[in-house]
Amino acid sequence: MAQTVLITGATGFIATYVIKLLLEQDYIVIGTVRTMEKGDNFVKNFQNDNFSYVIVPDLTDSKQHFEQILQSHPEIEIVLHTASPVFPRYYKDAEQDLILPAINGTKNLLESVTKYGLNVKRLVYTSSDSAIHSVNREGQNLVENEDSWNDVEWVRGNSKDIDAVTGYDVSKTYTEREVWEYSSKNPNVKVSVINPAYVFGPQLFDETVHELNYSSDLLGSLVTNGNGDDYKRLKGGFIDVRDVAKAHLFAFQRDNTINKRLFLNETTFTEQTLLDIVNAKFPSLHDKVPKGVPGSDKETLRESFTVFDNTKTKEILDFEFISLEQGVFDTIDQIIKVKGI
Numbered sequence: 001m002a003q004t005v006l007i008t009g010a011t012g013f014i015a016t017y018v019i020k021l022l023l024e025q026d027y028i029v030i031g032t033v034r035t036m037e038k039g040d041n042f043v044k045n046f047q048n049d050n051f052s053y054v055i056v057p058d059l060t061d062s063k064q065h066f067e068q069i070l071q072s073h074p075e076i077e078i079v080l081h082t083a084s085p086v087f088p089r090y091y092k093d094a095e096q097d098l099i100l101p102a103i104n105g106t107k108n109l110l111e112s113v114t115k116y117g118l119n120v121k122r123l124v125y126t127s128s129d130s131a132i133h134s135v136n137r138e139g140q141n142l143v144e145n146e147d148s149w150n151d152v153e154w155v156r157g158n159s160k161d162i163d164a165v166t167g168y169d170v171s172k173t174y175t176e177r178e179v180w181e182y183s184s185k186n187p188n189v190k191v192s193v194i195n196p197a198y199v200f201g202p203q204l205f206d207e208t209v210h211e212l213n214y215s216s217d218l219l220g221s222l223v224t225n226g227n228g229d230d231y232k233r234l235k236g237g238f239i240d241v242r243d244v245a246k247a248h249l250f251a252f253q254r255d256n257t258i259n260k261r262l263f264l265n266e267t268t269f270t271e272q273t274l275l276d277i278v279n280a281k282f283p284s285l286h287d288k289v290p291k292g293v294p295g296s297d298k299e300t301l302r303e304s305f306t307v308f309d310n311t312k313t314k315e316i317l318d319f320e321f322i323s324l325e326q327g328v329f330d331t332i333d334q335i336i337k338v339k340g341i
């Protein structure tokens with residue numbers, strides 16, 4: 001009989017691809033969304049009777065919602081927790097808008113699973129490489145891997161001193177710790193964690209190109225924002241959204257992923273790497289995309305960047321990751337076509 005999966009943050013960039021794969025593999029999928037409008041639109045896009053949605057308007061106040069979902073759907077066997085604020089457009093306050101929704105939402109979900117999720121066997125939490133990597137440690141010739149933890153500290157009630165990046169790092173690091181704490185106390189639910197680097201790749205549905213998620217918007221703004229000064233923000237690791245989705249399914253379908261962090265990173269890049277790829281692949285955009293100093297990314301990466309080692313993850317996930325060139329090409333190609341650039 002088909003297994004039922006609960007996925008939080010269903011309309012998100014990553015979750016949308018996870019749901020596509022789940023439906024292709026005949027799972028029954030219940031997704032949490034924030035509004036009925038978003039849910040109805042999503043149902044229309046997927047056109048698949050195996051998908052239904054429930055509304056969880058805000059993670060911070062989600063206790064009753066999650067309890068009700070788990071109570072009314074005892075058939076849920078797998079929980080994929082992807083919902084979390086990622087530099088939302090309404091962002092004002094690090095604790096209120098990033099940290100507390102992430103941590104409290106996750107606690108609410110986990111407690112509801114313990115109380116009512118009698119058939120839940122597997123739980124996958126979408127963390128981040130922000131819970132592994134610390135920008136403060138850059139330039140120290142470090143190697144960071146599946147065992148590394150961001151050492152960011154959170155002094156509660158001190159939002160005004162927390163910038164957005166630190167707030168996000170705190171949200172992912174402290175939330176992931178909650179998940180492992182839960183795992184140690186609940187051996188019946190097997191836990192795996194996904195730690196993706198920056199996720200790029202095309203949107204599954206063209207319409208979301210008009211309302212890009214944070215990481216896609218960073219990349220998209222290279223071609224939509226012209227020659228602004230803002231283009232030197234980016235430096236980090238890359239993984240394609242299609243690989244992130246595959247990893248979520250592997251994470252609950254296999255036993256060698258139990259109690260593991262899957263550190264998803266294909267390669268590292270700077271903004272210059274992205275500019276070089278876009279300029280080489282899209283000559284028609286030459287008057288819109290800055291040139292920077294072509295090729296200078298190699299030195300920047302050598303001098304300042306921590307080495308990421310995800311050998312263990314690659315052994316577990318025995319598939320080839322999509323290259324940065326392909327991920328960037330597919331992302332920009334879709335944006336150009338949909339926006340008529």
Ligand code: NDP
Nearest residue numbers: 009012013014058059082083084085101128198199213215
């Ligand atoms: P999206 O912003 O596209 O998706 C996030 C989802 O969470 C959306 O469905 C969003 O709903 C929901 N959500 C956010 N805040 C709340 C809240 N307060 N209450 C209820 N629901 C909420 O981001 P991604 O798909 O990129 O990210 C998914 C997960 O992957 C996140 O946990 C993120 O931290 C992690 N991740 C992402 C990376 C990336 O580069 N994209 C890299 C590493 C980790 P709505 O859109 O309706 O607000």
